Amino acid sequence: MYQQQLLSKIAERTARIGVIGLGYVGLPLALGWARAGFRVTGLDVDERRVDLCRQGLSWISDVPSDELAELVQGGYLTATTDMAALTGLDAVSICVPTPLNKTKDPDITAVLSAVEAISTYLQRGQLIVLESTTYPGTTDELILPRLSQTGLSVGGDFFLAFSPERTDPGNVRFGLRNTPKVVAGITPACLELVAALYRTIVDTVIPVSSTRVAELVKLLENMFRAVNIGMVNELAVIADLLDVNVWEVISAAATKPFGFMPFYPGPGLGGHCIPVDPHYLAWKLRTLNYKTRFIEVASEINGQMPRYVVERITAAMNEAGKCLNGSRILIVGVTYKRDVADLRESPALDIIELLHLRKARIAYADPYIPLLKLAETTLEAVPLDEEQLRNADCVVIVTDHRVFDYAAITATASLIVDTRNATAGMVGSHIGRL
Numbered sequence: 001m002y003q004q005q006l007l008s009k010i011a012e013r014t015a016r017i018g019v020i021g022l023g024y025v026g027l028p029l030a031l032g033w034a035r036a037g038f039r040v041t042g043l044d045v046d047e048r049r050v051d052l053c054r055q056g057l058s059w060i061s062d063v064p065s066d067e068l069a070e071l072v073q074g075g076y077l078t079a080t081t082d083m084a085a086l087t088g089l090d091a092v093s094i095c096v097p098t099p100l101n102k103t104k105d106p107d108i109t110a111v112l113s114a115v116e117a118i119s120t121y122l123q124r125g126q127l128i129v130l131e132s133t134t135y136p137g138t139t140d141e142l143i144l145p146r147l148s149q150t151g152l153s154v155g156g157d158f159f160l161a162f163s164p165e166r167t168d169p170g171n172v173r174f175g176l177r178n179t180p181k182v183v184a185g186i187t188p189a190c191l192e193l194v195a196a197l198y199r200t201i202v203d204t205v206i207p208v209s210s211t212r213v214a215e216l217v218k219l220l221e222n223m224f225r226a227v228n229i230g231m232v233n234e235l236a237v238i239a240d241l242l243d244v245n246v247w248e249v250i251s252a253a254a255t256k257p258f259g260f261m262p263f264y265p266g267p268g269l270g271g272h273c274i275p276v277d278p279h280y281l282a283w284k285l286r287t288l289n290y291k292t293r294f295i296e297v298a299s300e301i302n303g304q305m306p307r308y309v310v311e312r313i314t315a316a317m318n319e320a321g322k323c324l325n326g327s328r329i330l331i332v333g334v335t336y337k338r339d340v341a342d343l344r345e346s347p348a349l350d351i352i353e354l355l356h357l358r359k360a361r362i363a364y365a366d367p368y369i370p371l372l373k374l375a376e377t378t379l380e381a382v383p384l385d386e387e388q389l390r391n392a393d394c395v396v397i398v399t400d401h402r403v404f405d406y407a408a409i410t411a412t413a414s415l416i417v418d419t420r421n422a423t424a425g426m427v428g429s430h431i432g433r434l
């Protein structure tokens, strides 16, 4: 009965939807449903974000403020810190962070606290969907027992599902609508409902047989990237020892029309997903007495890359007759990824820390990050102009934002270490590439 009611509400766009966690994942999702004609409530513990949302001001670069404001003014999107707003919602999506703690074990306290709030207000006919990336088993062995304690039964009274998020911040080609979305339910009724809900905002929905499968799909996707990036990062070290240009090797290998997919080396992993999520799987497997070797090796190699970059800077400066102590190093780009304003886990932070330890004087240029808070100091961004480039003993390209003028950097700087091949095709003995 409840299943049919909710299916009708979804079809008629009268279902009331809640999104817990208005971050990189939750805000675009909330906007997607609001745009599709649903009334959406965003719930977040961060009062500042809730206030911004109410004012129609976006804090996520992929979400335009004018669109947010229009949906808020039209009454399609509201935001609150009050979890009592869960009452009366027909579907709730959980998009809270799933970081690691200091020992690299999963920290799922935000998921637990969201589930706690949901169980307080759980009502018949509600669909709960977990979107946060987590270890296989979270939905059926952690969330389901907690929600079942309310006395309501899954598949009949309430519905529980998992659908991994595939947001790629800064990607202008693939967004919510045209990125296929994997969905899974605890029961067939849960699956039918979650598929129906996501079909309203996503062109292609991929149902799988269990929430554990869906949880492992997400981790496979991220492990695939972490391992392949680890492999090419090691290839960069190998190529340097062999005095071969790793970028040329990869681009020639990429001409093979089958059986090869190019990955590129870089200064290290960053962001909320690739450096973090594989550890969720590694942790889960440790509880089953199994060691996930690929994850460990990739993590070790990727984690060493900031140190390797600093070694390359030291060597390049040495070659130029300079030493790091007292030298002025200009870091170009500090976010973890091109064209996004996200510093989370950025390898630039480790590189700057290591350079500080070696007593270098650091300046950085990044239009997305006006102030950079470090452990002991705060740096202010400098403009990437002729004066800054001339004054630097070494310019290190860490993040290849599209707004930077790489030809000007190459023409003006006396020494460059380019970790992204942003200066491809430009010549000069003063340019060193990974």
Ligand SMILES: NC(=O)c1ccc[n+]([C@@H]2O[C@H](COP(=O)([O-])OP(=O)(O)OC[C@H]3O[C@@H](n4cnc5c(N)ncnc54)[C@H](O)[C@@H]3O)[C@@H](O)[C@H]2O)c1
Binding pocket: 020, 021, 022, 023, 024, 025, 026, 043, 044, 045, 046, 049, 095, 096, 097, 098, 109, 110, 111, 113, 114, 131, 132, 133, 134, 165, 166, 167, 168, 169, 272, 273
């Ligand atoms: N950022 C990405 O590109 C991306 C891609 C795919 C999957 N994911 C996964 O999606 C999940 C969310 O990531 P994100 O990048 O959107 O995180 P985020 O930090 O950008 O946003 C999370 C939001 O949740 C709020 N929050 C924290 N605890 C809460 C609680 N108990 N109740 C309500 N709100 C709470 C925070 O204030 C924040 O606004 C994570 O599991 C992440 O691994 C992220």
